[in-house]
Amino acid sequence: MSSPVFLALDLPRLDAAKDLATLVKGHVGGLKLGLEFFCAHGHHGVHELAQLGLPIFLDLKLHDIPNTVAGAIQAINVLQPAIVTVHASGGRAMMEDAKAAATGKTKIIAVTMLTSLDDTDLARTGVAGSAHDQVMRLAELAQTAGIDGIVCSGQEVGHIHRQWKTGLLVVPGLRLPSGAQGDQKRTVTPRQARDAGASVLVIGRPISRAADPLAAARAIEATL
Numbered sequence: 742m743s744s745p746v747f748l749a750l751d752l753p754r755l756d757a758a759k760d761l762a763t764l765v766k767g768h769v770g771g772l773k774l775g776l777e778f779f780c781a782h783g784h785h786g787v788h789e790l791a792q793l794g795l796p797i798f799l800d801l802k803l804h805d806i807p808n809t810v811a812g813a814i815q816a817i818n819v820l821q822p823a824i825v826t827v828h829a830s831g832g833r834a835m836m837e838d839a840k841a842a843a844t845g846k847t848k849i850i851a852v853t854m855l856t857s858l859d860d861t862d863l864a865r866t867g868v869a870g871s872a873h874d875q876v877m878r879l880a881e882l883a884q885t886a887g888i889d890g891i892v893c894s895g896q897e898v899g900h901i902h903r904q905w906k907t908g909l910l911v912v913p914g915l916r917l918p919s920g921a922q923g924d925q926k927r928t929v930t931p932r933q934a935r936d937a938g939a940s941v942l943v944i945g946r947p948i949s950r951a952a953d954p955l956a957a958a959r960a961i962e963a964t965l
């Protein structure tokens with residue numbers, strides 16, 4: 742069975758991203774290319790990484806009016822990514838149109854509440870209730886919109902898994918107990934997320950910023 746770990750390649754240089762992916766490719770199940778990568782390297786960069794033969798997760802977190810998001814999805818269909826993200830807070834119609842615009846095997850999933858935010862941050866955006874409540878609300882909206890799954894933290898994934906067995910449940914914000922939190926606030930370990938029902942584990946800096954990225958990827962794999 743292939744690894745549930747998708748390596749987040751948040752690196753400014755294409756050659757560095759390619760080298761890192763090549764180094765650890767035997768210990769991860771896919772590559773996640775985000776805004777930083779896509780803004781810097783566009784379609785060309787995606788083609789370069791796709792040559793390694795791993796599934797590509799385009800984490801663009803699209804959030805706009807339905808027509809614009811559908812147009813963006815149509816523009817990346819040629820890349821045939823395995824997964825593309827939109828923001829659930831863009832609303833039901835936006836998620837429905839994103840799903841309708843995707844072709845082939847591309848799965849559309851919705852980011853509920855960023856793992857870098859906690860209850861206090863949520864209150865500051867004017868939303869009442871806890872992070873847990875907000876994630877549950879948006880996960881339900883995403884499910885109603887008929888998309889393929891959601892992104893949430895490992896603190897909520899168990900609850901969502903019980904209600905949405907077939908959903909693709911993607912969890913970033915993963916940290917080993919000994920590792921730096923950085924800007925992530927709602928964290929769990931990769932093993933905790935997997936045991937709670939996560940389908941995809943997104944891991945970036947614990948591998949990419951490790952003194953020995955290959956050893957770090959192997960160590961994470963050994964915990965799963």
Ligand SMILES: O=c1ccn([C@@H]2O[C@H](COP(=O)(O)O)[C@@H](O)[C@H]2O)c(=O)[nH]1
Pocket residue numbers: 749750751775800852854855856857892893913914915923925943944945946947
């Ligand atoms: O809620 C979210 C949604 C996406 N991400 C992305 O995942 C990785 C995490 O990287 P680390 O270095 O392991 O923190 C990163 O690319 C984010 O853009 C997220 O962290 N939280």
